Amino acid sequence: MQRRESGLELNLSKEKLIEMYRKMVEIRSFEEKVFELYAQNLVPGTIHLYAGEEAVAVGVCSNLRKDDYITSTHRGHGHCIAKGAQLNRIMAEILGKKTGYCEGKGGSMHIADFNIGMLGATAVVGAGIPIAMGAGLSIKLRGTDNVVACFFGDGASNQGTFHEAINMAAVWKLPVIFVCENNVYAMGTCQSRVMLIENIADRAVAYGIPGIVVDGNDVLAVYEAAQEAVERARKGEGPALIECKTYRHKGHSRIDPAKYRPKEEVEEWLHKDPMKRFKEKLLQTNVLLEDEIQQVEKEVSTEIEEAVKFAMESPYPSPKEALEDVYAPM
Numbered sequence: 001m002q003r004r005e006s007g008l009e010l011n012l013s014k015e016k017l018i019e020m021y022r023k024m025v026e027i028r029s030f031e032e033k034v035f036e037l038y039a040q041n042l043v044p045g046t047i048h049l050y051a052g053e054e055a056v057a058v059g060v061c062s063n064l065r066k067d068d069y070i071t072s073t074h075r076g077h078g079h080c081i082a083k084g085a086q087l088n089r090i091m092a093e094i095l096g097k098k099t100g101y102c103e104g105k106g107g108s109m110h111i112a113d114f115n116i117g118m119l120g121a122t123a124v125v126g127a128g129i130p131i132a133m134g135a136g137l138s139i140k141l142r143g144t145d146n147v148v149a150c151f152f153g154d155g156a157s158n159q160g161t162f163h164e165a166i167n168m169a170a171v172w173k174l175p176v177i178f179v180c181e182n183n184v185y186a187m188g189t190c191q192s193r194v195m196l197i198e199n200i201a202d203r204a205v206a207y208g209i210p211g212i213v214v215d216g217n218d219v220l221a222v223y224e225a226a227q228e229a230v231e232r233a234r235k236g237e238g239p240a241l242i243e244c245k246t247y248r249h250k251g252h253s254r255i256d257p258a259k260y261r262p263k264e265e266v267e268e269w270l271h272k273d274p275m276k277r278f279k280e281k282l283l284q285t286n287v288l289l290e291d292e293i294q295q296v297e298k299e300v301s302t303e304i305e306e307a308v309k310f311a312m313e314s315p316y317p318s319p320k321e322a323l324e325d326v327y328a329p330m
């Protein structure tokens, strides 16, 4: 198991850094808006917010091409945005509208867009892991140099699917980057209550693949770890397991007040907010100036307002469409 630290020595272009910052702002602002809309009773079902974990999705997806793939989880809005999904269509899906990615029939936890390689979010914990493995096998059989990034939580890493799929991907050297978003909790269950190991990346040893622990609140550290894993996978050298240590700012889902988390722990993690840290780094190193940062934030704010307007003005699907799109067309 390796441990990664980071700096700005990655030599990323200014454009790339701005793009990464913009994506993080998009995710955070999007989640704040969804939180507000939920409070107004406009969101059917529940929501699991990604705020606090932005550096993971952005650090990983910034290494991917449009024709690469990802699989996601119940906490998936951030993965979609980082992979290039349109904010208005994600928002419409969350609000159950016909213009959403799944025509309003999937909702928050089932967003997919094959055009950008987003193979789907799933409410079943750990279910995306074998799907990513299958997509990796498809890539190998087709002989292309694409890769799959597979996002899942610390809780999911205790499911059988994790072990079976990683073992198979390792044996067949499939181009999959397994990204564990270790946010310390699976619903109200702290990792230390259900695992005797500190680092989930240690499990990589059992499958003979690289296991990397990274500060999941440092977007550049995540970027660097993912870059190496993506390069290996594209060359046919097989999968890697990257564990990103992070924290969700809100409760598990919208109805969870998260009283099981000690106040000091929450404060400590809020202090390590990935957005704040990246912004400070960009300012301190003069990569971006304060007015450029503000410009990005202003543009994103307009984009979010437009997404809400689009979603609110869109129609609901009609009841007779309920059984359409259940099976893929032949």
Ligand SMILES: Cc1ncc(C[n+]2csc(CCOP(=O)(O)OP(=O)(O)O)c2C)c(N)n1
Binding pocket: 074, 075, 123, 124, 125, 126, 152, 153, 154, 155, 156, 157, 181, 183, 185, 186, 187, 252
């Ligand atoms: C197979 C399965 N078991 C249990 C649940 C209920 N459930 C939903 S989310 C969750 C916790 C998942 O924790 P983790 O994988 O760490 O992801 P996080 O919510 O922290 O992002 C559980 C147990 C489920 N949806 N699917």
Ligand SMILES: [Mg+2]
Binding pocket: 153, 154, 155, 181, 182, 183, 184, 185, 186, 187
């Ligand atoms: Mg978790």
